[in-house]
Amino acid sequence: MSIALVFPGQGSQSVGMGRSLHEAYPESRAVFDEVDEALGEKLSTLIFEGPEDRLTLTENAQPALMAVSLAAMRALESEGFAIDKAAYVAGHSLGEYSALAAVGAFSVADAAKLLRLRGRAMQAAVPAGEGAMAAILGLDAEAVAALCERAAEGDVCEPANDNGGGQIVVSGSAAAVARAVALAPSAGAKRAIPLPVSAPFHCSLMQPAAERMAEALAAATIAAPRVPVVSNVAAAPTRDPNEIRERLVRQVTGQVRWRECVEWLANAGVERLVEVGSGKVLSGLARRIDKRLDAVAIGTADAVREFAKG
Template structure:
């Protein structure tokens, strides 16, 4: 029996996330304080009061990281710890903090910078993203290849066997959406995001971010951390800057990563952080594993009761 923690990604944010834990625990308030110092902004005000800032990528990313880390530390205090960790895109930074590869305050600064670069990477209207539900990966990949002969589009996320996300030029994504509908996709939905994330259009931002990562300090992980880019464990701390740079422009192989974790012995998954998107993805990937999500104090208390029950 191995427990895997998976950490929420961007898009899971909402006003008031983490407030219960904040009110409940001095340790959590200290974590918010540390994040505010690293960010130079009051993070509790952003999370609990500022509807605009919480959805602005440079602040969304540190906010989700902080809430997820605070919840994880609350789990740790109750003796619930992971045997392996991963995250969806941004969530990979929380996973690296969880494993001891990266300090929390360093991670806050990194994701703030990452969010700023992603926000500025592509002029408004030049790129977009869309989710396609109900078609398999091979068919969507062939649609992307066909459309990309004239307008660039790629698979940004492999979330589940039948839910993938497209990213690329606005024209490319529009054309791929039409083709996906013609191929009888169950749903095709344009996503409310500020840019074509996880596509080659973010290459200039990724190159700039690489210089920041090279100045950061990464330690050896105490538990396995899985990479979105390779869907496998990080081999060592030296590989972290390269893989985090690639992550900005590469497909997020979430489905493949979860299957690898199951292969490596994960039987219980806990989504740590706001929302329950990853919980639903994991259920769609493999129904045989146990999956929970923790974003409220009551969920944590129930988990603790079951553990000792």
């Protein structure tokens, strides 16, 4: 069976995630230790004990989710699963960094440092209260793009995440996103839900963060990944370090084309998605995007052992 490994993004974090991996696998403990050392603080204590409001901060959630994903990956490897058994890897937003670290393009330490910087840069790009995001349910990508155009009125309102299953997130100026929410029912949407986020991610307002990440990624060491990485902004695979660098910069302001990424994987012959890390968001979306796909989530020691049994 052809499989792809997928790595979750922000919103999948929860206090206590990864604790069973830390307790059961020395290889997983080593990942948490490496992240703590790279950041110069005990992020692992925040991951395991909270408080939740601090873990949810973008600058903490991003490296924390990567740490748990890589801890799960190392546990899988210790049970005999070689990364080369995957045909492709992909990750949702920050999860793309987790995917790249899993296949050797980044070291764990470098991924942690880049995600800490990315989280801070994205948070700082727009003053608090000036940006917003909302989930639009029940419209296709073309209809949401048209809705954003109507709602913008000279402000920024753009599709940010096409998550599949009829869920597309829009991002931009607070006033424009509020107009999109108000207009959504008349456009045929089932629901429009403002999201409790701290900044308008994945839209053109993130340009200052993209510039900071361009500098950081230019100085970062990126090796050719052992497995092709299907990137968010292209919905297509690459193993070229320069292309990876360029796509990660574009990702800050660009749309997360998750539905298209999963469709690409299914059309490339992938039969099973294995979500590696905290939560079950991506595995839950898989069959809603393409009914041919089987999916499983692996974020605990028990799930690793179960998967290893075959």
